[in-house]
Amino acid sequence: MDTQTLQTNITSLKGTISIPGDKSISHRSIMFGALAEGITNIENFLPGADCISTIDCFSKLGVSIQQNGDLVEVIGKGFSGLKAPSEVLDVGNSGTTIRLMLGILAGQAFQAELIGDDSIGKRPMTRVVNPLKQMGADIEGRNNGEFTPLTVNGTELKGIRYELPVASAQVKSAIILAGLQAKGTTTIVEPEKTRDHTERMIVQFGGKVERKGNEISVEGGQSLQGTSIYVPGDISSAAFFMVAAAITPNSEVKLLNVGLNPTRTGIIEVLQRMGADIEIEHINEKGEPYGHITVRSSKLHAITIEGDLIPRLIDEIPVIALLAVSAEGTTVIKDAAELKVKETNRIDTVADELSRLGAKIKPTEDGLVITGGTPIHGGEVSSHGDHRIGMMLAIAGLVASDEIILTDSKAIEVSYPQFFDHLTTLIK
């Protein structure tokens, strides 16, 4: 378990960094590359531990994948070319990998077993397993398929119409991936709009998907063609430096090539509403919109964050809590009970770890209440094995009055292996 002593009480952050590839899009580029016919070349792939788990799983399914840093070549096998794995598929810490793979494996002609780390072992899977069972899938696991290990006996599937009980892009994507292999039409109804990278990628690979209001439909039996994918920078990773620049005095940070898909830009709206000084330059679009973001420090004020904004910033809530610690007034975050089933229970871990540093923050049933304006002090904190908690605490160090020791800092490699290098280049 790695420990980092953080640089604290920083006087300014200045500079430009190129944000590494989006994790959600990187996973999907491997999956669609494997299921397409022909070669897919991926640029700016995220070589974080989660996406490497996705590559490992598809290699075990007989797909040839050459990864060299952020460049990847996938030799597609088509929907019926994957092979039965001779080993268990280990998804590590990655919820996206396991949930989307369930949708893919459900329609294959073989059996596969899926496992992950201790955190994955606590994350709910029936949200995916139950709709897949309605499509005809045969999936078994601990507690009636709620937890890993899971065994999927691939079989023929039929299209369904399914109303998502929770706003989840992972559940939506798993059903879409099964629907592409099913007989007939599969329709998913979303309670709120969630990230649409899967839908965009189907189009990039030459397939068809229809969206009408809150309903997304795909026809089974389509074939996809290999293509070139450019993965924009991950706005969820950029969020740590946007907040860092907003709360550290005398700062100006420019973040290059950040994904600006409107289903992900809730963090920008929050920063603007809180009074941050933020500028966006949109550049040309290749499947996914992206651009450069500049953030300068400014005086911030509290707001309420709720409703359909939540899925558009769900992974940014830990660092938004830190932003609220630096803002005048009381920020309320609600409708975010989903945070309880992430890598950790993020409502509790955020409240516990920031309280250790003197922040005034209270957990609620579905969010957090944060009273800003109290300076934070030093102390020992832990990521609890959750990359986003680790990075949020490292950013807290920038404004803490004395030393912060962060334990279990290695977790950050899940989504941002260069995080500490980038942080160091900005500190002046």
Ligand SMILES: O=C(O)C1=C[C@@H](OP(=O)(O)O)[C@@H](O)[C@H](O)C1
């Ligand atoms: O589809 C995806 O790539 C993701 C969807 C979200 O999860 P849910 O679908 O559980 O909301 C998000 O928290 C996760 O980091 C990535």
Ligand SMILES: C=C(OP(=O)(O)O)C(=O)O
């Ligand atoms: C929740 C996350 O990822 P996953 O569900 O893929 O583990 C995340 O990256 O914050």
